[in-house]
């Protein structure tokens with residue numbers, strides 16, 4: 463089987479692969495790039511695997527005049543910079559020992575060992591510089607085609623090596639699991655058994671995983687499984703996946719937005735639990751509040767803009783079970799386009815200081831309540 467694409471013929475990628483091959487080494491693209499290319503999804507980041515040890519990679523790079531940055535040398539990763547673009551090259555590895563939290567790795571000389579330490583069979587696929595696909599474990603291609611997200615090896619052992627794999631399991635199930643394949647039962651049982659382990663993960667990593675999971679076209683089945691397995695409760699206490707499927711229904715194919723999904727999921731102190739960026743936390747706050755009250759579409763459009771307003775209305779529909787009222791998009795746009803006809807300067811002759819702000823707010827509230835109808839003259843009067 464062969465794959466192709468601009469990601470593979472990219473001159474920088476080809477230069478790195480050629481440099482390693484000319485040095486007498488195996489050089490392969492591995493993981494997400496191969497998986498996504500086989501599925502026809504976008505390929506964003508490229509990981510390169512090689513049997514060359516990190517020092518050897520650096521030595522070859524020096525000889526080829528390629529800048530080498532030891533970005534993760536203890537894991538065997540060297541970043542090679544070609545035309546200002548970094549390419550991560552990681553030496554084949556195998557898991558040798560575990561302490562219940564992090565896999566301890568050693569370098570390996572062969573691709574089968576390297577494939578065996580990867581998380582899921584569909585992530586243990588490789589491609590050479592010409593696009594030939596290699597499936598060292600002999601399971602990845604079939605699982606990928608069938609939409610089966612399965613651990614490499616025994617799920618219990620693999621999760622005990624690294625609890626992040628619990629989250630990765632649900633994320634990849636959301637993205638690449640076939641709806642009729644269901645969620646892998648052995649994996650799910652192991653996730654349930656070791657659910658408590660996710661509490662030891664950093665909030666940043668949990669946040670990154672949850673954002674990616676919730677950006678899937680339809681995350682509802684995977685997040686529901688996550689809840690059933692007792693994992694969700696450890697990550698987001700109080701969250702409830704029940705309204706996610708209705709949300710996906712009401713979204714009707716519009717661009718997935720993880721914040722909208724997160725607002726529907728709910729839970730206590732979500733922004734804090736996931737270490738959200740300030741702007742995301744603010745948007746989430748708007749979505750949570752607006753989806754749980756009953757402000758009309760036009761008002762949401764005025765207050766939060768058409769995009770965030772639409773997300774709030776869709777989230778509200780999911781939570782209540784009622785579709786937004788007819789013409790809601792036009793109403794949102796009307797509100798988003800409305801401009802309050804007064805400025806602070808208009809009131810300065812009459813009031814000042816803190817009273818000025820309060821007065822302006824009050825007049826704005828009246829103007830909104832009039833459905834944006836009161837004119838400047840009416841407001842001033």
Ligand code: ATP
Pocket residue numbers: 492493494495507509579580581582585586624626627630
């Ligand atoms: P994407 O980049 O689209 O999120 P990916 O599969 O490329 O998906 P990465 O996190 O970039 O995921 O990791 C690259 C590869 O490294 C994976 O495909 C997998 O083979 C391996 N890998 C990553 N994280 C783990 C892990 N925690 N345990 C085992 N293998 C892992």
Ligand code: MG
Pocket residue numbers: 493494495507508509
């Ligand atoms: Mg990747």
